[in-house]
Amino acid sequence: MVAARLSIGASKGPKATVNWADLIGRVASDSDREAFKRLFEHFAPRIKGLMLKAGCSADEAEEIAQNTMIAIWRKAHQFDPATAGAPAWIFTIARNLRIDLFRRRARADRLQTCSELPDEPDQAETADILMSRVQDAARIAAAIEQLSAEQSMVVRLSFIEERPHPEIATTLGIPLGTVKSRIRLAMNRLRDILDEEA
């Protein structure tokens, strides 16, 4: 059984000593290179690690990490700590860049030398709109904490690390059927908690 330790947000645990939101704010207001360097050193290797877990090649993971950090610099002024935690915001940027990378590649394969289509528009815009729709990020963080550690873990393994169900069963030492039912329960539970909180 894997230790199901999960730190949600920056409100608890030893990691709370660095205020990432504050560093992003300094990048936005002062183009603070030192603040950016600290963000880079912390997040770039983690983005690479998460992208590798999710099935990217080493080159792809490196490129996504690099491009995510550049996007953090450019979009720092869009970050609103009231609507999202810094790691969640950074995750959405990396996620959108991964989507862009695979689509650009598919389009290039299909069109070969044709450069008629405009560049892929900024996917992150949509995420930003999503983020701003719901102001009460703390409420969502509270809802997530009501999930059991087992439920959070199975959601993470299945959706975020994109591991196949049989592998999750092996990792957690539970039957395959339990993986599926636990995911379903976690989904229902999260929906219920969020509906109650609304």
Next chain:
Amino acid sequence: MTISHHPPEELLADFAAGKLEEAHQLVVGVHVADCPRCARFVQAIEQLAGAALEDVEPVPIAPDAFDRAMSRIHQSSEETAAPPLASGTDHTLPPALRKYRIGKRRRVAPGLSLRPIELSGSGKARAFLLRSAPGSRMLEHTHTGTELTLVLEGSFSHEGGRYGPGDFDYGDDEIDHRPIVGDEGPCVCLVAMTGDLRINGFLGRLIGPFVRL
């Protein structure tokens, strides 16, 4: 807009994780943009993903990565200029759709027309706008794959209930349904479809060869 039909949670979680293929991501994204309830769910998964990012084992990056990033930042501050919107100024379309190039309307059957949405080609599913005349009874059909449908205008009903603007209908190959379009006006849906649409019955067999859905 009162939304009563939502995507399955697993689909929302895959959307939040960035796992959906393009056509599905588009349809779920347009729903989520108009549905605060599903937006909250997506945001919750994004928070979990942020926690996963904090916990993941860091993997060393190229030693010169930071310097290269800084030089790219200083080189091209123009890179961020917004590209032109592919569908221009069609404000009747949801914002998420306006950045796609959308083909000309094509009639596929009496009272039924579609406009294909040009995707990157990275996925298997197609996306299109489907327009049905008010009061029409759509042909009884079965899917060979999955079909995600989002109502943009008007409404339709089938055994699952009534579907109005913002409502999301998830169909798979188990379902054999025959939607009836509401009388209030044409029904415009955004559809993502894998596999083929099989039109059942005598009429379906008759017009089947001409329908290229």
